[in-house]
Amino acid sequence: MRQSKNNIMNLSRLAAAAIAxxxxxxxxxxxxxxxxxxxxxxxxxxxxxxxxxGTFDRGQLQRxxxxxxxxxxxxxxxxxxxxxxLSQEGGPDFTPAQVRVLAEExxxxxxxxxxxxxxxxxxxxxxxxxxxxxxxxxxAARASNNGAYPPDFSVLAKARHxxxxxxxxxxxxxxxxxxxxxxxxGMAYNPYFPGGQIAMAQPLSDExxxxxxxxxxxxxxxxxxxxxxxxxxxxPKLEERKRIGFQVMVFLVVLAGLLYFxxxxxxxxxxx
Amino acid sequence: MSGHSTxxxxxxxVRWIDTRxxxxxxxxxxxxxxxxxxxxxxxxxxxGILTLFLGIQIVTGIVLAMHYTANVGLAFNSVEHxxxxxNYGWLLRYMHANGASFFFIAVYIHIFRGLYYxxxxxxxxxxxxxxxxxxxxMMATAFMGYVLPWGQMSFWGATVITNLFSxxxxxxxxxxxxxxxxxxxxxxxLNRFYSLHYLLPFVLAAVVFLHIWALHVPGNNNPSGVEVKxxxxxxxxxxxxxxxxxxxxxxxxxxxxxxxxxMPNYLGHTDNYIPANPLVxxxxxxxxxxxxxxxxxxxxxxxxxxxxxxxxxxxxxxFILPWLDTSRVKSAAFRPLYRQFFWILVLVCIGLGYLxxxxxxxxxxxxSRILTAYYFLHFLVILPLLGIFEKTRPxxxxxxxxxxxxxxxxxxxxxxxxxxxPENRG
Numbered sequence: 001m002r003q004s005k006n007n008i009m010n011l012s013r014l015a016a017a018a019i020a021x022x023x024x025x026x027x028x029x030x031x032x033x034x035x036x037x038x039x040x041x042x043x044x045x046x047x048x049x050x051x052x053x054g055t056f057d058r059g060q061l062q063r064x065x066x067x068x069x070x071x072x073x074x075x076x077x078x079x080x081x082x083x084x085x086l087s088q089e090g091g092p093d094f095t096p097a098q099v100r101v102l103a104e105e106x107x108x109x110x111x112x113x114x115x116x117x118x119x120x121x122x123x124x125x126x127x128x129x130x131x132x133x134x135x136x137x138x139x140a141a142r143a144s145n146n147g148a149y150p151p152d153f154s155v156l157a158k159a160r161h162x163x164x165x166x167x168x169x170x171x172x173x174x175x176x177x178x179x180x181x182x183x184x185x186g187m188a189y190n191p192y193f194p195g196g197q198i199a200m201a202q203p204l205s206d207e208x209x210x211x212x213x214x215x216x217x218x219x220x221x222x223x224x225x226x227x228x229x230x231x232x233x234x235x236p237k238l239e240e241r242k243r244i245g246f247q248v249m250v251f252l253v254v255l256a257g258l259l260y261f262x263x264x265x266x267x268x269x270x271x272x
Numbered sequence: 273m274s275g276h277s278t279x280x281x282x283x284x285x286v287r288w289i290d291t292r293x294x295x296x297x298x299x300x301x302x303x304x305x306x307x308x309x310x311x312x313x314x315x316x317x318x319x320g321i322l323t324l325f326l327g328i329q330i331v332t333g334i335v336l337a338m339h340y341t342a343n344v345g346l347a348f349n350s351v352e353h354x355x356x357x358x359n360y361g362w363l364l365r366y367m368h369a370n371g372a373s374f375f376f377i378a379v380y381i382h383i384f385r386g387l388y389y390x391x392x393x394x395x396x397x398x399x400x401x402x403x404x405x406x407x408x409x410m411m412a413t414a415f416m417g418y419v420l421p422w423g424q425m426s427f428w429g430a431t432v433i434t435n436l437f438s439x440x441x442x443x444x445x446x447x448x449x450x451x452x453x454x455x456x457x458x459x460x461x462l463n464r465f466y467s468l469h470y471l472l473p474f475v476l477a478a479v480v481f482l483h484i485w486a487l488h489v490p491g492n493n494n495p496s497g498v499e500v501k502x503x504x505x506x507x508x509x510x511x512x513x514x515x516x517x518x519x520x521x522x523x524x525x526x527x528x529x530x531x532x533x534x535m536p537n538y539l540g541h542t543d544n545y546i547p548a549n550p551l552v553x554x555x556x557x558x559x560x561x562x563x564x565x566x567x568x569x570x571x572x573x574x575x576x577x578x579x580x581x582x583x584x585x586x587x588x589x590x591f592i593l594p595w596l597d598t599s600r601v602k603s604a605a606f607r608p609l610y611r612q613f614f615w616i617l618v619l620v621c622i623g624l625g626y627l628x629x630x631x632x633x634x635x636x637x638x639x640s641r642i643l644t645a646y647y648f649l650h651f652l653v654i655l656p657l658l659g660i661f662e663k664t665r666p667x668x669x670x671x672x673x674x675x676x677x678x679x680x681x682x683x684x685x686x687x688x689x690x691x692x693x694p695e696n697r698g
Contacts, residue, residue: 241366248533252529266512
């Protein structure tokens with residue numbers, strides 16, 4: 001009788017532990033299930049910013065910026081970022097002097113004004129300016145892009161399942177349409193895009209952007225670099241977050257250890 | 273909570289205050305000396321964890337509100353402004369967003385603990401019912417908070433949930449338009465949700481105060497379910513449970529911090545980083561994970577009004593739970609049949625959560641219907657009958673006796689075993 005009660009207590013403790021586990025797994029399992037679409041499995045790139053100690057590769061972000069300016073910026077805006085962000089900590093690490101030049105040399109000027117006569121005017125960018133958009137409004141963007149609206153890049157890496165891996169897979173995933181797929185007018189086949197038909201024609205080709213640091217000038221490399229750059233644009237405080245996170249984890253583990261021994265000593269003389 | 277100062281304080285300033293407003297002796301009686309059963313396990317630490325998370329949500333929320341703009345044209349970018357330009361804004365926002373999730377993880381464990389150990393039974397029925405009110409306010413607050421970033425899921429989630437009220441016969445549509453402040457979810461909706469999202473946590477804090485007050489009248493339930501009989505059954509709350517709760521809180525914070533710092537968007541939906549667009553409906557509209565079981569129940573019923581009623585009834589049934597459970601034995605440890613049904617209920621709830629994330633089609637709908645039916649069957653049929661037919665195990669005479677029979681070989685060896693192996697008693 002006593003023995004069986006003892007077993008019950010142990011069982012109930014086990015069961016109790018399972019509740020917590022179940023609640024946590026329930027929480028964790030729920031999300032990925034949500035938007036698991038009908039898409040192709042993504043290619044997995046080993047990006048430097050992954051993992052608990054991940055940091056951005058400065059050279060990669062600088063190359064990614066070059067790809068953005070020379071290839072993407074014609075259609076895709078970067079509204080939430082300013083040129084000054086390019087020199088902030090945890091980013092591409094351009095110097096403030098370089099940023100002034102980059103802002104001036106950006107392919108578009110910045111709309112400013114009104115001036116003393118009430119007229120708007122264009123002037124070269126400054127570090128404090130936000131990236132000037134390629135189109136005045138959505139209608140203008142659609143008119144120039146066969147009815148499609150090129151999405152803004154600011155948080156795009158966080159707005160797509162798979163993030164940087166998705167961007168890389170998409171950019172390297174253009175292919176001939178299989179015979180059974182009927183393509184709509186002006187669309188390109190890309191199995192990584194939901195529905196498989198994307199309005200953006202393959203934007204990258206080998207040698208289209210000149211790299212001066214010896215990195216290979218291939219579609220794969222360009223795609224990795226722009227994907228990393230977009231991840232930084234979407235999550236500019238990633239490095240600070242992971243650095244502080246490690247400090248917090250160490251603090252909590254030490255505190256938990258101290259509290260555990262305090263609790264053990266305190267409860268030693270209490271039957272409970 | 274009331275009455276006159278009962279303790280003589282040496283410090284003259286403290287004494288001066290306490291004889292006029294006995295807040296210090298009330299704190300001492302209710303927070304320091306409060307007699308607490310000595311056999312509480314770690315599932316009793318979630319009350320403290322929840323109180324902390326209410327605090328975290330309020331503090332981070334107040335600072336976020338200083339930088340947020342509740343306007344359909346500005347809200348999304350103001351959140352990104354917090355992420356990019358506000359000092360530690362990313363930390364505040366990720367703490368707040370993940371804080372909501374961990375608040376719900378803790379509250380669900382807290383509720384299932386209450387179910388397992390029969391904490392809702394006399395004399396704690398009102399304590400339990402106040403707890404259900406807290407759950408409802410939490411859900412309303414979380415729902416409105418998720419609308420504020422004004423992403424795609426914010427907008428479409430708000431549209432789906434507010435539209436539920438249109439199922440009410442005759443007055444449904446006027447009520448929904450009244451909730452919206454217009455003919456669709458729009459700027460007036462966002463503004464009032466922001467106002468209420470700021471208000472409700474303080475209402476929550478007040479109801480939590482009542483919850484704790486109602487707890488401190490009968491005192492804690494405990495794993496044996498046997499009420500406190502003598503001083504030997506209890507220890508003072510401080511230092512015994514302040515230290516034990518602190519340990520549990522810090523361990524819980526470790527999980528929380530892992531999400532905040534290493535996977536801050538894991539529990540969210542990627543679509544909410546797309547600005548709200550009333551003209552583009554997302555492929556799948558799914559609520560946050562903590563609403564998924566209720567969402568599954570909503571969609572399980574083929575009729576819209578029926579689904580809404582079932583969803584609210586899923587929580588409503590908890591209100592009358594103290595009278596549905598007819599067994600006089602509290603703890604599942606002494607209820608062999610109830611314990612099995614309890615675990616089936618846990619699995620059913622997790623199953624409903626899984627189904628809530630799946631599209632409402634084919635086998636998923638059938639499974640949702642079966643699990644929904646079982647959920648109500650558990651409360652409305654199984655529990656009342658169990659109290660009549662279940663043969664419970666003999667209860668220990670007191671908490672102290674139940675403690676002695678635990679963690680040792682049992683029987684007469686209990687006392688000797690406890691003395692010879694103190695390390696097993698931690």
